Amino acid sequence: MLLLRNCRYVITPTEDGGVKVMENASVLINNGVIEGVGDVKASGVDVIECEGVAIPGLFNAHTHLAMTMFRGLVDGLELQDWLKVIWGMERRLTEEAVLMGFELGLIESLMSGVTGVLDMYFNPNVINLVEKYGVRVFEGPTFIDEFENPRLTENRLRNLIAESQGHSLIKPVLNLHSVYANSEDTLTRVSELKEELGLRLHTHVSETRWEVYRIRDRYGAYPVEVLDKFKLLDSKSILVHLGWVTNWEIELILRSQATAVHCPSSNMKLATAGFFPIRELMKGSNVTLGTDGPGTGDSLDLFKEMRLAVLLQRNNYWDASALTAEDALIMATRNGYRAVGLKGGLIEPGYLADIVILNHEDPKVNPLNKHNIIKNIVYSYTGSMVKMSIINGKPVYGPHNRIKLIKRTKELSQKLSNYIEKLLNNH
Amino acid sequence: MLLLRNCRYVITPTEDGGVKVMENASVLINNGVIEGVGDVKASGVDVIECEGVAIPGLFNAHTHLAMTMFRGLVDGLELQDWLKVIWGMERRLTEEAVLMGFELGLIESLMSGVTGVLDMYFNPNVINLVEKYGVRVFEGPTFIDEFENPRLTENRLRNLIAESQGHSLIKPVLNLHSVYANSEDTLTRVSELKEELGLRLHTHVSETRWEVYRIRDRYGAYPVEVLDKFKLLDSKSILVHLGWVTNWEIELILRSQATAVHCPSSNMKLATAGFFPIRELMKGSNVTLGTDGPGTGDSLDLFKEMRLAVLLQRNNYWDASALTAEDALIMATRNGYRAVGLKGGLIEPGYLADIVILNHEDPKVNPLNKHNIIKNIVYSYTGSMVKMSIINGKPVYGPHNRIKLIKRTKELSQKLSNYIEKLLNNH
Structure with missing residues (x-):
């Protein structure tokens, strides 16, 4: 069980085709699936302080x-x-x-x-x-x-x-x-x-x-x-x-x-x-x-x-x-x-716990409030403002592994650049 | 005097209308103006380790x-x-x-x-x-x-x-x-x-x-x-x-x-x-x-x-x-x-020292090499990958003041959101 506690906003498409904005909401995840959203509380579970804006992956x-x-x-x-x-x-x-x-x-x-x-x-x-x-x-x-x-x-x-x-x-x-x-x-x-x-x-x-x-x-x-x-x-x-x-x-x-x-x-x-x-x-x-x-x-x-x-x-x-x-x-x-036939893409009970938490403090997306939050996600956010990616209820990117991922990026980039250099020189 | 030491790349428009790529180059700044670019060295001056990619502001x-x-x-x-x-x-x-x-x-x-x-x-x-x-x-x-x-x-x-x-x-x-x-x-x-x-x-x-x-x-x-x-x-x-x-x-x-x-x-x-x-x-x-x-x-x-x-x-x-x-x-x-009639926008001697240093480690812009650096600046970078902004030879944004700027952003955002709320409710 994992609780994403107290997101400033949780934004989700709804089953009837709209988009819903919830303020100061939490998300409870059980076994890779969303169990509850909103004013949910749970004890004895892992907790991530959400703070930012949660959207579906x-x-x-x-x-x-x-x-x-x-x-x-x-x-x-x-x-x-x-x-x-x-x-x-x-x-x-x-x-x-x-x-x-x-x-x-x-x-x-x-x-x-x-x-x-x-x-x-x-x-x-x-x-x-x-x-x-x-x-x-x-x-x-x-x-x-x-x-x-x-x-x-x-x-x-x-x-x-x-x-x-x-x-x-x-x-x-x-x-x-x-x-x-x-x-x-x-x-x-x-x-x-x-x-x-x-x-x-x-x-x-x-x-x-x-x-x-x-x-x-x-x-x-x-x-x-x-x-x-x-x-x-x-x-x-x-x-x-x-x-x-x-x-x-x-x-x-x-x-x-x-x-x-x-x-x-x-x-x-x-x-x-x-x-x-x-x-x-x-x-x-x-x-x-x-x-x-x-x-x-x-x-x-x-x-x-x-x-x-x-x-x-x-x-x-x-x-x-x-x-x-x-x-x-x-x-x-x-x-x-x-x-692809997966029950995901909504932050609602019963859906896959694929969730992304966005930074809410960057000047590029502020002021941020209930009037502009959906527009800002689409027009002002970029992938660089992602704080955490959660897939199947598991954080696969976040502060815990950022440095490691950047280090691996450097290694891959160096090798790929050398490889491309050879490819360009031997055609 | 300020030396931006050892940028991985320095990219600049040239006076004859092209764009030049310099590898492992430094930039020497004197009194708000660029004094030298390339393999410049100087002692007894302030130094910033550049590491990333320098482009004109x-x-x-x-x-x-x-x-x-x-x-x-x-x-x-x-x-x-x-x-x-x-x-x-x-x-x-x-x-x-x-x-x-x-x-x-x-x-x-x-x-x-x-x-x-x-x-x-x-x-x-x-x-x-x-x-x-x-x-x-x-x-x-x-x-x-x-x-x-x-x-x-x-x-x-x-x-x-x-x-x-x-x-x-x-x-x-x-x-x-x-x-x-x-x-x-x-x-x-x-x-x-x-x-x-x-x-x-x-x-x-x-x-x-x-x-x-x-x-x-x-x-x-x-x-x-x-x-x-x-x-x-x-x-x-x-x-x-x-x-x-x-x-x-x-x-x-x-x-x-x-x-x-x-x-x-x-x-x-x-x-x-x-x-x-x-x-x-x-x-x-x-x-x-x-x-x-x-x-x-x-x-x-x-x-x-x-x-x-x-x-x-x-x-x-x-x-x-x-x-x-x-x-x-x-x-x-x-x-x-x-x-606006300013001698800026080039990283060449005699031009205003308005320079931006970009992060070169983000996966969104890698692999990064001499073949794709100009394209990546235009197509793959965003403002979120700026590490430092220098104006008139003075760093106005960088690791030294990032936290302070984010803090001020939060204050301004809160006040502006409250203000907009009132504006919407009293028309």
Whole structure:
């Protein structure tokens, strides 16, 4: 039993779709699950003095964690040109480098208040790292014909399923890079696997105009239609980007109740243009947020994405009510957990005890009061103002391990910089 | 004499328009001015172990500092509707509240690496606060007919000019709210004052479609044309927003060599739409960045604006080369100092010793190396990663006063929250 005692504010999405603010509230946690919230007291339990602002842990619904190694490295290119450079380097990545990049990504995530991650990369066995840091990770090998025979990918997926049994934090997903980077045979096989294994499907779709043209040329249909045709579109599908979807594709997504993931930083940086139709998708699909990989988004900080999602929609619709701070907070918490089928993202009894405590003393977020607290979380906080991250009721980041994490960051950074230097010099 | 010894990197815009990276470099400061950079050594001087990354201090070329008190308070409205609510409260502001909001804004600025500010508000006498915190502030009473008789504003400006004599950090400017919120008589008078006093002019212009329609109805001309007609457009003019300017207005601005200030967060949040024409303006005008007031931009953090300026231009132009990280860094440093006529914004001998030292150990900016350092400054750093701010060669923020500043923040926040509560309850 753990009591987070006397938070100045506890902020949570509610089951009926709003956001609730509780003042001077405590949270009681039992066996990884929230047992009580509000004026709760308990004796004979572990106590953490909360002081700051408690919010549900943030769920990063699309990233490539190991790409911390490419942070800030290739800039000024649009997606397909960017991919040419990055794929050139990725073909020569060592397993050790991927593991180091992934580890740095886990550290950055938990220090930024991210408690769950949906990851797409060719990760070797990361189970030990996930257990070590305690962040929830949904991942799996990625089907991408240009890189690997799908038979091998399938074998690696089956191994992951076997090896991750009994681990509560790591869960396999079916990572399909995209329709455009896979053959029809692979799409068919992934569809069969989805049926057989009952896993969630996670895929890039309709990110660029180029992609839409290419798919229409090849299939005489649009990308979301192709997913549907291959039985890859249902409530367990997680579709990332969707910048260039037609009205009738939006209809298909709504009907399927799939999850739609918006990654505004990455889309803007790569100038994919397009227009993620949040308001339309919110009418039935589960809309959530991702940082994309740090190779394009430069960050694993979901506070930045919440803010930018609101700013970009308002800019694009010429409408200051296009998206609210409350919408963004719900997207980054409740809807992220929904995307992967976990009962989390709310600070309510019965929900997973994934909670983040924010500093409330920083001038960047003050004055702080009941009138502006939700807005300030979305517009003024960043991951740097996270004091503690709690996952499954266990503090995985806080004053107790901050120095250790920074020390490990230094070691990883040095090694990754040396590695990148070699990669750049030997191409 | 002060030596910043052994910075891991020193990053600076150069006189010929680039950005230079120096590794393991030191900076020698004498009497508020930079004397040497690179492999400099000196004995018998004060020494600060730099360790991190040194960049020139950031210049916030447009804000309303005291509006920290309105942070996160009014959201979801477009500019004119937003102004109605805010002006309703501003008409009842006490002098004490404005001073507290201003003080909190100064603390936030220096803790975020902002070493100079161009401020527009009805500030009472802030000279003591500016001296206390040591941030460079360019300000002055604001000509806005809806609030104050321009005679009174002029008197207050003349008082400020007299009182600020002999103070090196505070400098008067001619703040004209806008063409739309002032009469022709006031524009004429401000023009005469500009001529007489030789001050810089700082004004909002072409922020919204509504404004452009209104001005064209009234004057049969566009806003920048009106400024030109009233002799308010020259190299000492600082024009903020410019989201809705015509080609021929851009030509006028280029010919005048005025400064153009972009505030992307605020523009996007208020859904002003429009399109700040950075690439066109960069052909001759001095283009720089501002946060706008925390009532709309929610922040005084110029790192956020550098990143967003790049993202927004790329999104708007559908072109990933539309603006580079280097452009954004130059805008936020060198060009800000240029806007107000100070020799600062470079870490080169002869320039003002306004320098910011950034933490280099945070996982959010690692790995960090010579290949990504400039990009990471623009895309991955935030004001929270500032370790020390130095203005005029004097550390005004750092480990030595951090706790004191946080303590003062708590006091100000409590008082401002109480004040806002009263303001909301008595309208």
